[in-house]
Amino acid sequence: MSEPALRVENLCKEFAVKKKGGLFKRLFGRFGNGDEDSNSDRKSFVAVNKVSFDIEKGEIFGLLGPNGAGKTTTIKMISTLLRPTSGSVNVHGVNVSVDPQRVLQMIGTVLAGERCVYWKLTGRENLEYFGALYGQRGPELKQRIDYLLDRFQLSKRADETVEKYSTGMKRRIVLARALLHNPRLLILDEPTAGLDPQAALNLRDLILELKGEGKTVLLTTHYMEEADILSDRVAIIDHGEIISLNTPEQLKRDLKQTKVVSLDVLEWKDQFGDALCAAGLVSNYTAQHDTANRRWRLTMHLADGVSVGAMMAAYLEQGNSVQSLAVNEPSLEDVFIHLTGKSLRD
Amino acid sequence: MSSVITVFPAVWAVARREFKMFFRYPSWFISLIIWPSLFPIGYIFVCKALAGPNGESLSTYASYSGTTDYISYILIGTFMWMWLNVMLWGFGQALRTEQIRGTLESNWLAPLQKWFLLLGSSVYDMLRWMMFMVIAGIEFYFIFGFRVQGSLWLMLLVVLLSIPSIYGVGMVFASLVLWAKQANTPVNVVRGVMMVFTGMTYPIAVLPQWMQAVSRYLPLTHSIEAARAVAAGSGLKAISGNVEYLLISGVILFILGFAGFGRTERIISQHGSLGHH
Numbered sequence: 001m002s003e004p005a006l007r008v009e010n011l012c013k014e015f016a017v018k019k020k021g022g023l024f025k026r027l028f029g030r031f032g033n034g035d036e037d038s039n040s041d042r043k044s045f046v047a048v049n050k051v052s053f054d055i056e057k058g059e060i061f062g063l064l065g066p067n068g069a070g071k072t073t074t075i076k077m078i079s080t081l082l083r084p085t086s087g088s089v090n091v092h093g094v095n096v097s098v099d100p101q102r103v104l105q106m107i108g109t110v111l112a113g114e115r116c117v118y119w120k121l122t123g124r125e126n127l128e129y130f131g132a133l134y135g136q137r138g139p140e141l142k143q144r145i146d147y148l149l150d151r152f153q154l155s156k157r158a159d160e161t162v163e164k165y166s167t168g169m170k171r172r173i174v175l176a177r178a179l180l181h182n183p184r185l186l187i188l189d190e191p192t193a194g195l196d197p198q199a200a201l202n203l204r205d206l207i208l209e210l211k212g213e214g215k216t217v218l219l220t221t222h223y224m225e226e227a228d229i230l231s232d233r234v235a236i237i238d239h240g241e242i243i244s245l246n247t248p249e250q251l252k253r254d255l256k257q258t259k260v261v262s263l264d265v266l267e268w269k270d271q272f273g274d275a276l277c278a279a280g281l282v283s284n285y286t287a288q289h290d291t292a293n294r295r296w297r298l299t300m301h302l303a304d305g306v307s308v309g310a311m312m313a314a315y316l317e318q319g320n321s322v323q324s325l326a327v328n329e330p331s332l333e334d335v336f337i338h339l340t341g342k343s344l345r346d
Numbered sequence: 347m348s349s350v351i352t353v354f355p356a357v358w359a360v361a362r363r364e365f366k367m368f369f370r371y372p373s374w375f376i377s378l379i380i381w382p383s384l385f386p387i388g389y390i391f392v393c394k395a396l397a398g399p400n401g402e403s404l405s406t407y408a409s410y411s412g413t414t415d416y417i418s419y420i421l422i423g424t425f426m427w428m429w430l431n432v433m434l435w436g437f438g439q440a441l442r443t444e445q446i447r448g449t450l451e452s453n454w455l456a457p458l459q460k461w462f463l464l465l466g467s468s469v470y471d472m473l474r475w476m477m478f479m480v481i482a483g484i485e486f487y488f489i490f491g492f493r494v495q496g497s498l499w500l501m502l503l504v505v506l507l508s509i510p511s512i513y514g515v516g517m518v519f520a521s522l523v524l525w526a527k528q529a530n531t532p533v534n535v536v537r538g539v540m541m542v543f544t545g546m547t548y549p550i551a552v553l554p555q556w557m558q559a560v561s562r563y564l565p566l567t568h569s570i571e572a573a574r575a576v577a578a579g580s581g582l583k584a585i586s587g588n589v590e591y592l593l594i595s596g597v598i599l600f601i602l603g604f605a606g607f608g609r610t611e612r613i614i615s616q617h618g619s620l621g622h623h
Contacts (some may be wrong), residue, residue: 076618079455082616125363130456134556
């Protein structure tokens, strides 16, 4: 069996969190308040906890989770920017901690945001510069740059400084930079964050084209539609741990036995939902206020074996009214709610 | 392991990148044309005032400095100090600028040893300083009749011998930037101390004994002293003591700076604070 493009095994990252205080407080506070335990100022925070997964060659693998779930920390450890506390990362069989330079030649990383290139240089100059850092030069580099500028529809504006580019163009030049050395594994951290819908759609098409060319892609996102559309497999990560990993279809199919009901109501208090949970009728729920329509949008995941009628009867018994009701096909968002009890937007 | 020869195009790319951005800000000519001549001119006028209308006090000046040509004495001192100052802080400044631009992590993702990136920025600093010096030399040629009498090759040797110790200390400042992010205060303190102790504009013989003792330990003192001697026409033999000190301190400081930078790089990759500013 061939070795995977990326193998992550029991990856952990723990950060020491120092208590903030002024210099005087740190120097004298201990003596002043009788607290002599210097360890009381130090706490640790586990950002990534025993994360393991393999990505096969040519696969798009999505790491889906809310902000602060540990996606970027995981990506930074894979990209050699961050040293793991424990565990290992192998890119095409090369250990990141043992030979980081060789790993960097095999991966192209796009970190979140578009400030990964020089705004005061033109798009072409940026690619020439980063190409040189990857040891490329001469006609071969020029040819590669022309190809990428053309491919990402940047040729006409290639000799303008990046500061004059739109956000979508900046994101495309950053992606072109990551592809300069034709990496085998592409790592994309929130590639469409902050883009307008059309620019995000174009970028997603580009990512799918790259997959078509045989590139392996690891992408992080907190947009469930993006993970659903792009990924062959999705790992749902929360509080630094992978809580589920499968194809998007399988994740949703697993949830299909659970009914997902959407309700629009005028009045809402969390105690209504809590009562339904306590009665064993609902396993999870989220409530979001729609300010424009002055109503609440509820998503309820019914407990196993509970019918919509039984849940509604209990809900109406509390003296509530309902504006509309729909029984939905589950989305990845519903999978996330089902697994964590909260929305990705929370 | 990437060697200097295989990564030279990358080092040169860093320098070229900085030059392109430098010339894209329209105020570049102020720093290039005006500053090199403006900086030493105040010291020259102070000396002129102290020398008296017909240079009556210059003999006292000569007893300390060995020359009555105070203009060349000050110019060589300030030229060297400006260069050493730029190079000392150059590494740290380059990292700090990248942190603020947000491009440090994308550079760190390149498959080469990170100090080559610093080397590239120092090539830019060096070339920019040479531009400054040529312009300042031309300006002072016409304003004060400034002439270099000594060997330019020997002057180049002094500059080259000063590099290892400057790079060593520069690496320490770069490590400080990686670790503490904002390193302006310690840098300014060191800058001030160097300015006073190295005899940038005056002979160190006028300093109190204990300050002279301290200044003898600073490589910068030896660089300035050797450059002045060469500019006045002295040969290699006359500066052999300075050369020896620059060689020894260069090896020690370069090794210490290099080791410190490597260690700091490992620490920040554990903390994950590379991109923070």
